[in-house]
Amino acid sequence: MKEYYDVVHIVYIHSENCYGTVEKMGAYASVVKYSINGQEYEELLENEDFTIVDEIVHQHVEESD
Numbered sequence: 001m002k003e004y005y006d007v008v009h010i011v012y013i014h015s016e017n018c019y020g021t022v023e024k025m026g027a028y029a030s031v032v033k034y035s036i037n038g039q040e041y042e043e044l045l046e047n048e049d050f051t052i053v054d055e056i057v058h059q060h061v062e063e064s065d
Contacts, residue, residue, distance in 0.1 A: 002062040010054040013045070019053070 009022040013034055020034025023042065032050060033042045 001064060004060050006058040006060065008056040008058070009052050010056065011050040012053050013050045015049060020050075022052075 009025065011020055011022055011032060012018075013020055013032065016034065016036060018034055018036055020032045022030050023033050024031040026047070029044050029046050030050075031042060032045045033040065035041070
């Protein structure tokens, strides 16, 4: 049995006054995906430009033969 987790970080982006998700977390900057008025954006933001407000953890379990 193989067990692993996916973590989705929900963030608040100060400059855009909206919420998004972190696609790739870095030490000083991260790729953040968000939507404004139906237009989706995926930008590299400095970590100080957003605040992590929640994280969603998905547990995956795969059965092996």
